[in-house]
Amino acid sequence: MAVVAAFAVPHPPLIVPEVSPGKEREIPDTVAAYQEVARRIAALRPDAVVVSSPHAPLYADYIQISDGPSAQGDFSQFGARTPRYRVRYDETLAHEIERQGVATGVATGTLGRQDPSLDHGTLIPVHFIERACAEAGTTSPEYVRLGLSGLSPLEHYRMGMAVARAAEELGRSVVYVASGDLSHKLLESGPYGFAPEAPLFEKQVVDALATGDFLGLLAIDQDLAERAAECGLRSFQMMAGALDRTTVDAELLSHEGPFGVGYAVAAYSPTGHDPSRDFGEQYRELMMRRSHERRSAEDPLVALARASIEAWVRDRHTLTGDEVDDLLDERRTPHPVRALLDVPRACFVSLKKHGQLRGCIGTLAPTQACLSDEIVANAKSASTRDPRFRPVQPDELDDLVLDVDVLGDPEPVASLDELDPRVYGVIVSTEDGRRGVLLPDLAGVDAAEEQVAIAAQKGAIDAHAEPILLQRFRVERHL
Known part of the structure; x- marks a missing residue:
């Protein structure tokens, strides 16, 4: 057996009626697509469902695999006492994924366990899958939960490959579920505001998901993704690795973003083996070409x-x-x-x-x-x-x-109104000599308040509790 299906899904808590009663009706396409995904999973009756979630334990240089026989979670952090879920973990599959990942050089394993409860990026797919299994009268699958990391797209792709190899080694039928939202900055009225990079990032990801263009998923510019406040890109890249060298029928089941956050649901059904769909190797070659081109320029x-x-x-x-x-x-x-x-x-x-x-x-x-x-x-x-x-x-x-x-010469600043994170760097200092600095035009830093807070943190300064001196400076950026 192997990976028998894969799905990309979002994880908005409001899609669960108990969290925000009636709010789910504002994303009807996402709800309907999610229900369809869950019905397909229940019909497949897989041995295990592997879920990768941006909200599982995350490390800069290590992909964490949740361990133990089971885990539980609820939506209490969002104000809802129900529903609650307890899932069984497939420990044998988890350990084989670790073995396969380590064998290919991926820094992964069950070390660094933090809060063992299920995060909402995992709970929301579990919510739909468990209900679909109950409605179909089928046994609930066991699960494996994977975190993401600060490692490269290629490392996440290789982790997905480890999932597929582990399933084959153990003879497990596995469904891969990549949990992740798209951009969080699609609308000025949204909870995170608007970034001009967000629509472009959204289009690139959705086009890649719709067509099964996994090289396109891997090659999305990381700076663009960060400025768009992405959520699930690495989760989707890991899913792509689970379908390495596999031909697929790709379906984009829905795409919505009424609240300023992008939600896409996509489905992939393996149809055969194709060595040319080795997107990890193609990505490596692409990055080498880009590196050489950049060096020359x-x-x-x-x-x-x-x-x-x-x-x-x-x-x-x-x-x-x-x-x-x-x-x-x-x-x-x-x-x-x-x-x-x-x-x-x-x-x-x-x-x-x-x-x-x-x-x-x-x-x-x-x-x-x-x-x-x-x-x-x-x-x-x-x-x-x-x-x-x-x-x-x-x-x-x-x-x-x-x-x-x-750097240009620093100049004093009387208020935050004189700062612009896209134009000026900032220096935050105190009378006792502590100082924090942040350069301008950094991905994800869009507000002066955020720029000052980050600079203060770098200087071990509590900007809210002690007097600070602000200075700004311009830079000439050379690339």
Whole structure:
């Protein structure tokens, strides 16, 4: 046996009548599609249902598999005492998924157990499945719950592959349910406001779900997804891996977003084996091409930062002034840029890997004789001394995407009205010398209040309980 069907579903609590009586009638297509999905699952009578949920325990570098014989949960956090559910876990399948994942290099397992109760991203599919099984008079399936992580789309895809291999190894019939909403910023009137990136992200995801274009799901720009406040993308990518090298009949059963949050329901029925649908390998090749294209088009300041990182990570060597000059000559760096690099300026160097931050170190005032030396020093530090991350390893170098931000002089700010997170960075400081900094135009940071709160947190400052000084600064961003 193997994965016999897969479904992408949302998890709005209001779809459960006991949570918001009558509100579910405002998303009728989603309700009807969810009921159809549950009926299909009940008719398949699978041995197990594997659910991936964005609200299960989540770690930056580890995909958690819920352990134990069973779990329960309810909707009390949303003000409803009923319904309540207890599900049985398929422990044998869970351990085999872990074994298969680890064998392919995925950081996964049952460690790091937090709250064992079922999260609403899992409870809502369980709610529909359990009711459909009761109506059909069939036995409820056992479940496996998977969390998401900050790992790359490819790692989530490989985790889905581990699910399929585990099902085959054990002879289990498995249904995969990918729980996840789409964008949370579709409407100004919605609970999270509007982001201009949201409609584009929504269209790309829905088109990919509708057609079974799993490469398209994997390749969605991570910055776009973050600015759109996505929820379920990694869950859908994991589901795609569970259908690796499998031809499918794809159906988009519904798509709605009346409350400013996108809800899509899609169904996939395996129809055969097709080696060409190895989207993980296709994605890896696509990312390599993009990396090479980006390298060739990099700004000279970014090329200098990259050379500094590579020299240190590979050889523990710090670039000399002559080597910097040779690099700039090789890239035919224009005179205005050379002139900029010759004067003292503060800068930040930021590293991303697969769309996730991998390091960021900078200075608010120059510490070196010139900007080129500042970039060399900060790039080296961003790759090895950011306390939030382990040092960059040689096998990661090709996956890094770099930004260099050259800072203007800070200026005092009298109120939040003078801040704009898209234009200005912010410095939050106290009289005793604590200080937190946040660069401008960061994905997901849309309000001045949010920008100040994040900067204050970075400086261990309670912005609500103690006097603070605000400063803003502009940056020249080099990509």
